[in-house]
Amino acid sequence: MPTIDSEYLKDVLRRLLEVPSPSGYTDAIVRVVCKELDRLGLEVSATRRGAILALYKGAKSEGSRAIVAHLDTLGATVKRIKDNGRLELVPIGTWSARAAETTRCTLFTDEGTFRGTVLPLKASGHTFNQEIDVQGVGWKHVELRIDADASDRASVAALGVNVGDSVAFDPGTEMLDNGYIVSRYLDDKAGCASMLAAIKAMKDAGVKTPVDIHFIFTITEEVGSGASAVLLEDVVAMVSIDNGTTAQGQNSAETGVTIGMADEVGPFDYHLTRKLIRLCEENDIPHQRDVFRYYRSDSASAVGGGADVRTALITFGVDASHSYERIHLNALESIAGLVCAYAASPVEIRRDTEELADLKGFTTQPTDRAPASSDEPEI
Incomplete structure (x- = not known):
């Protein structure tokens, strides 16, 4: 398996995190990633809205694979300019909204940017005393204070601020010597960084793949559409890279690869998922399995968009997902290693290249009547 350049992985992750990219405001991050992919030597193209498709050319195009992560992040939109500015x-x-309270942010207007802070409506203990601890939680209970002369509706309007302007929150990134990384938006810029590190490792080692590998960076996953319209016709299997959750009651971990067996939409493809588990075992990649009840990824949006492809999910364990998140470098290295192993692995379900076919070469799953045959085809 190719060697993963950990320093490159950390560097490219830091660069991605420095570029604001809430869903709907992703042009800048698209340009940064396209430039990096071009530097790595891949053929790069982008859709009308900016989803990126990077081609790692394999022995043939038929039966190609897609590996997908998303560049867009959480954020906020201006709903109303209030009388107090x-x-x-x-x-x-x-x-x-609790995760946004007291966070520094950037407001993007049609005429420029402003810095500001999201604060609870009652922010000052000197004014409101104990009321600061009993006020409600939710987006109606916070407001953005712009760092400008903005004390009423008219002064805010004079700045060029409008309803619908986008807000990006500062990531607050820290990379510690013990391997822990703390930041907002590790979901899913850490997945994107792992994918870029895998591409670099494959290019440096001259890895040959049996089919084309389409490395895809989507820009609307956080709002649900994600990979719904980016898969090319030859793609038969898709692996999403996203965050796992290390909260109580979950089996995810901050180290190794956490393989998603199912999410709120349902189980992932049996054969593709088991192949990824087998690749972890064969390449000594630490891994565990998990099921996510309140979670969906690019795989769900692709299938929901009508793609008849096998899907799987590989994740890096995140503590406090969609808040101030924490991961470990080991998980990102493990993800990158698994991507390399999967990209180079042989094609075994050759029937998948046909949109419709008879049962010759069709897959087999274990039953209580008889074990699966030893030559059971895998992807």
Whole structure:
């Protein structure tokens, strides 16, 4: 298996995190990633809205594979300019206003940017005493304070601020010597960094793949559409890279690869998922399995968009997902290693290249009547 350049992985992750990219405001991050992919030597193209497709050319195009991560992040949108000059916000993506409270941010207007802070409506203990601890939680209970002369609706309007402007929150990134990485937006810029590190490792080692590998970076996963319209016709299997959850009651871990067996949409493809588990075992990649009840990824949006492809999910364990997140470098290295192993692995279900076919070469799953045959085909 190719060697993963850990320093490159950390560097490219830091660079991705420095570029604001809430869903709907992703042009800048698309340009940064396209430039990096071009530097790595891949053929790069982008859709009308900016989803990126990077081609790692294999022995043939038929039966190609897609590996997908998303560049867009959580954020907020201006809902209303209030009489006191503060801004009411609604979230971009699903996350708690509690995680936004007292966070520094950037407001993007048609005429430029402003810095500001999201604060609870009652922020000062000197004014509100114990009321600061009993006020409600939610987006209606916070407001954006712009760092400018903005004391009423008219002064805010004079700055060029409008309803619908986007807000990006500072990531607050820290990379510690013990391997822990703390930041907002590790979901899913850490997945994107792992994918870029895998591409670099494959290019450096001259890895040959049996089929084309389409490395795809989507830009609307946090709002649900993700990979719904980016898969090319030859793609028969898709692996999403996203965050796992290390909260109580989950089996995810901050080290190794956490392989998603199912999410709120249902189980992932049996054969592709088991192949990834087998590749972990064969390449000594630490791994565990998990099921996510309140979670969906690019795989769900692709299938929901009508793609008849096998899907799987590989994740890096995240503590406090969609808040101030923490991961470990080991998980990102493990993800990158598994991507390399999967990209180079042989094609075994050759029937998948046909949109419709008879049962010759069709897959087999274990039953209680008889074990699966030893020559059971895998992807």
